[in-house]
Amino acid sequence: MSSTALPGAAGITFATNPVTTYPTHTTASLDNLAAAGTTNFSFSVIAQTVAPVLSRNVDFDVTVSSSITAAATLTAPADGSTGQLVRPTFVWDAVADALSYTVEIATDNGFTNIIETGTSDIPTYTASSTLAATTQYFWRVTASNNCGTGAVSGVFSFTTGVPGSCPAGTTPNVVFTDDIEGDVSDWSRPAAPTGTNTWAQSGVRLNSGVSSFLAVDSNVSSDQYLISPPIILPSIAQSPLTLSYWNFQSMEVNSGTGDDACWDGSFLEISTDGGANFTQVVNANMFTDPYNGKITINAANPSSGSDAWCANASQPLTGPQETVAVVDLNQYAGQTVQFRFRMSTDGNTGDEGWYIDDVNVQSCIQN
Template identity: 40%
Template sequence: SSQSNFDRWGDYFQMGVDPVDGCTFWFTGEYMAAANWNTRIASFRFDACGTPTFTMSGSPLTQNVCAASPSPSALTPVAITVGSVSGFTSPVNLGFGAGLPVGFGGSYTVTPVNPPGSSQANLTVTNAAAPGLNALTLRGSSGGTDRDLALNVTVATLVPAASTLSAPANNAIDVSSTPTFSWTASSQSTSYLIEIATDVGFGNIILSQSVSGTSFQPAAALPTNTQIYWRVTANNICGASTPSATFTFRTISAPGDCSVGSFTNVVYSDNMESGLSGWTHSASTGTDTWTQSTARSTSPTHSWFAVDPALASDQRLVSPTIAVPTTLTNLNLQFQHWRDIENVSGSATECWDGSILEASIDGGAFTQVSGAQIQVGAYTGALRTSANPLAGLQAWCGAVPFNKVIVDLSTFAGHNAQFRFRLGSDASVGREGWYIDDVKVQGCSTSDVIYADGFDPTL
């Protein structure tokens, strides 16, 4: 039968070892027959269990050691426990299998051991040992039975040499913000410390990571359009090498960045801290809830905010007119927004309510900024319901913390532009709403000077 109306399945199961013989496993469990619960009890044992013999265990069985001289260096003593099964009491002789590797020496504090009993393996190593992993065998023998413990010892006989960096190449430009760093292996190194900084003196280290191999790719992107410096230090148990030479490269320019040798010129900026500043707002459907809020912001305290209501609405926030110059390249609009706007449950690409961005050029009609113009922070997906005034349009929705949107304005150069933020909702579920902050229009030029006058007469 099957259970469908309770969540107690599995409450009454147990397996344990018989305390009398130490070998028999007893298992009890319930099952559901056609009419009612039943219980089964079963037992089993391994064939070898119960035959008198001995067991061996030890700790620690993995070690690293620096053997930098001909004088023996001591390993951490290994505690050996010899156990008895079914009353076994015959002496157990301790040894080292077929013998110890070159450079190793060792002895036991007690041998033979009468089980149950214990001993300690004391081992030493010199620089005659092979660098790297050495496998030693700790063996107990009695009555023709051998029990082996594997002791793995990684030996270093010197501090590793400095690594040689290979990629990204020194002085490279337009490097990905998630590059793969690589370097040559250093003899006897067990790990490498890679340090990534934005200054040659490594006073501002933005990432420091220990890795076992000779390559590394950061999980998070490095700053774009930034001069990056990096170096690698090889390590083993004997110590750290001299850091490698320092390499440098420049990361690729991301949307909104100005390339190497050019400067960011801000044409318009509003962090919403100085009142209306030319912004206007209204609602063509429903109630206009646009207000300047301190509930959420990015810098420092205020943002524009509109509620996503449980009523049909079309709320509009309009920027002042912005003259977009022809003298700058890479013209773009940037803003930060936070949203909790109703999306279609279970879908990451469909919206019930949603927000969009529109633009007007030289006083003309507002039209939606297309997804192709949005370089960073793409629309979530289509508005699905016909009850929303923005039905069918691509929009932002869902619950997303503050993130940046960057819009290409290259076609706006030489024109006066206004931007309209619209929040549309249907007549059902409401959410917290939409916050807009840090709106700016900027571009790039070969000079960081926008205006200058030395007050000298023109000849």
């Protein structure tokens, strides 16, 4: 038994060497790791027979920790800060010898109600779920390594702002805005691959001015596209980047939630390649107005099984159905994007449809 060279003055010993019986085992022990001169290294254990001459290697990656980690120093969101993002990124100073960090977010200073626990191997972490608006939260970090879990950091608090608004210390920058008034020829409404594309300006329901876009919820199979002009998004340095738009949904529902939420439905898609390909914007990117559920599996609907919005005229005609959607665009920073508002219907009952108005893309510039 042998090994490849170890760094510094680190050594290796084998409990039994050579091994003269089979089957059996031996134990390899590393020693003097404090003198290795590094905290990360790789080596191989080599087993070689005499007759016949055979050789086998097992590779190992080693991380050396010499002591429990110190407490982390929190950086952002700053303690007592307000107007913070509803999906914030937490930042702290790197801790010497730390291999991983645990981040806890709570609604109380004593952390009796922890709403999210996450891990990271770098000194930053982005919340995996959207926090409530205008709400105070508390966060802390614990570093750990091979020696165990270190001391818990101090506790910072912050208060979230309203989704779509810029956090304190930044100024809104309008990247794109369209109130759907007058000439809208920069929006494309291609022929529907199924049925008829009914997207057109309407004066029936709107948020401002005298018109909005409407796609009629048809009583025949259809797949209707409304595509925005290209929009150049700034770099992530202007985070948060958001899309917002007013919309009113009145489409044929099934159960209203879950896998059978909608018979007819609508959803948002995005392209980063000039409109050659579009992918659906998922619920994780929706700061507000998440999808109701899925379109019921149905061969007559071109988007069968997709997450979608739908509503029903039996619901109030104002209030919950009338919503400003706010969408997280950070992952597309620095790219040119187009949005596709897509309505898909089956071959039966129709409804009023989907209205879109006041489409805005915004970034936030540091003061």
